[in-house]
Structures are given as C-alpha cells and as structure tokens.
Amino acid sequence: MSETVLNLKDASIFQRENLILSDVNVSIEKGEFVYLIGKTGTGKSSFMKTLYGDLPLTKGEGNIVGYDLPSLKEKDIPFLRRKLGVVFQDFKLLNDRTVKDNLLFVLNATGWKDKSAMETRIDEVLDKVGMKTKNFKYPYQLSGGEQQRIAIARALLNNPELILADEPTGNLDPQTSVEVMEVLQEINKNGNTILMATHDYALLLKHPSKTLKCDASQIFEVVQKTM
Template structure:
C-alpha cells in the first residue's frame, strides 16, 4: 500500500473567523496526481495554503509528508516546506535576478551551501524543464510559458514529496497550458512526487486521466473526471 503524503481528517479550513471548507477528508498517496477543481472562491487556494501551513488548521487533523498540521510550530514550518514544491499562477520570480540566480536564492533559502552540488542541481532542473540555454536570462526576457518552467524548476530543486500547483496555467494560452501540465506530470513521475493541481479550467482534465477532487458549497468531494 502506497504511503500517504497528505492525509486530512475532519479538517476545517478557515480564513480569519470564517470557515471556508468544513469536515474535509483527503488522502493523497505517494506519487499520485490529483486535480483540485472548483469555481473561483470555492476554497481551493485556502486548502492549499493549509497544506503548506500558510493558514493554520482550524479543526480536525492533518499530516503532510509526516508533519502534523494541527500542532505544527513556527520553527517546523520551514522544514515542512522543504518537503514541498509550490508553484503559483504569477510565477513569483525575482525579476531583478537571472534564472540561475533565482534558483540559487531558493537553494540557499533551504539550506544549500555554495559549491559544485548547488551548480549541478541547477543544471539538472533547468535541463529537465528544457531551459538549460536560458540559465543567464533575465525573467522579463522569457515568455509566460518559460517563466512557468523556471517556477517548476525551482519547485523541483529539493526533490519534493509533494508538488502543489495553484492555478499555474491561469495566465497562459490553452496550448501552453496543456504543455505545462504535461511537463509537470512528466517531471513529477520522474521525481516520484505526488501532485495536487488546482485549476478552474475543466478543459485541462482531458489532458490525461487522474483523480478529481472538487471544492463546492464549503465541502470537498471526490468527483468523476
């Protein structure tokens, strides 16, 4: 039986004093790909933020890569996030630094030291996303799809147990969106990472078959693709 990377039981997801999602039961196995769907405002991003401890778990229990969300302390949150790769719609790149310097910054922030290992890992992830020749490019010179590839490269640096993608294709055209989704699937498989891919673009679900989880009316349901 595959190891559970994410396990929520009776979880309440809250923003301030307002419950966004209630009684959430969710399990994601090691290496599994899961679509998270729902209308804008349905609670997808709030659920993701709870998984990487940007929002506290309001009630119930939850573990992500062995960390207990319902009792995690501030000092443990950076350790949790080293187990995760998080990719956002707006890329969150440092626009005044080159592609390779964006990746170096992320490595140093997660405890890597200067040296050959750092440079080797940068080469590996840029090659994996097809951007080995753009290492010294500045982000503003890249297309939207290329920027998203850099964001994926950054997310893969620490070989995460779980990749979290929050509307990562929202600013991309349909063809590029499918390319990015296919690339993410491929890279996650190669790295053995589970993926939780949040989107409100239901057309992407036809790119390949995977389990679908839906946020709707304050609850989370398993849905048919």
C-alpha cells in the same frame, strides 16, 4: 505498501474566523497526480494555503509529508516547505536576478552549502523542464510559459515529496498551458506527487486523473465520466 503524503480527517479550513471548508477528508498517496477543481471563491486557495502552512489548521486532523498540521509551529514552516514544492499562478520569480540566481537564492535559503552540488542541482532541474539553455536570462526576458517552467524547476530543487501547483496555467494561453501540463505530467511519471488546483477543464479531459472538487464548503472526489 503505498505511502500517504497527505491525509486530512474531519478538518475544517478557516480564513481568520470564516469557515471556508468543513469536514474535509482527503488522502493523497505517493506518486499520484490529483486535480483540485472548483469555482473561484470555493476555497481552493485556502485549502492550498493550509497545506503549506500559510493558514493554521485549527480543527480536525491533518498530516502532510510527515508534519502534523494542527501542531505546526511557526519555526517548522520553512522545513515543511522544503519537503513541498509550491508553484504559483503568477510565477513569483525575482525579476532583478537571472534564472540561475533565482534558483541559487532558494538553495541558499534552504540551507545548501556546497557550490558544485548547487550548480549540478540547478542544471538537473532546468534540464527536467527543458530550460537548461536559459539559465543566464532574466525572468522578464522570458515568455509566460518559460517563466512557469522556471517556477516548476524551482519547486523541484529540494526533491519535494509533494508538489502543490496553484492554478499553474491560470495566466497562460491554451497552447502554453498544454506544454506546462506536459512538463508536470513528465515530472509525475518520474515519481513526484502532484496536487494541482485548476479551473482549466480542457486539461482535465486531456489528462484525466483523480479529481477533488471544492463546492458548497466541501471537498469531495469526483468520478470523471468517460468521454
């Protein structure tokens, strides 16, 4: 029996009063790797923001990792985000503290108390992204690709049911993009569900997977033609 981690039915995505996407019907099952593609300005980011509670869902039905989006309260958002891992294009690391302290900051903010459990968890996630030896470095001492690996590690800290990666390779050169993509693929093989917004079509061809497209105020699944 497959488990649905995200389900939207007849949903409309608004940014303030502007309708961005209408009649959205999307479902993602546990363990899937799903791309979200579309030109800039077609609503990918607004869609992502609705999923992690930055924009309210005011029309239609939506459920993500057990949370009902239309009835989501302000106070529920931090708990929702604990069950989601979000990876941004611009890393969003805190430059005034080390890699380890960046990760500790998140664990403290999400209610972890046991120091040794925190240490262990940080080691585990850094190991998963191949950055275990860099925990004492500051973000500005790392390359873009390394910073994005740390951002992925951060997203994994709370064992999220769904990882939302918003253009995770957008600021990286092609070679580094491939490396970061391989990290995400590996995490997906280990059971994490991933929704990744991207306009890097080379990655899609190299790692084909279920693909949703934003276009003309709609989101629909596209069937990738076999190359």
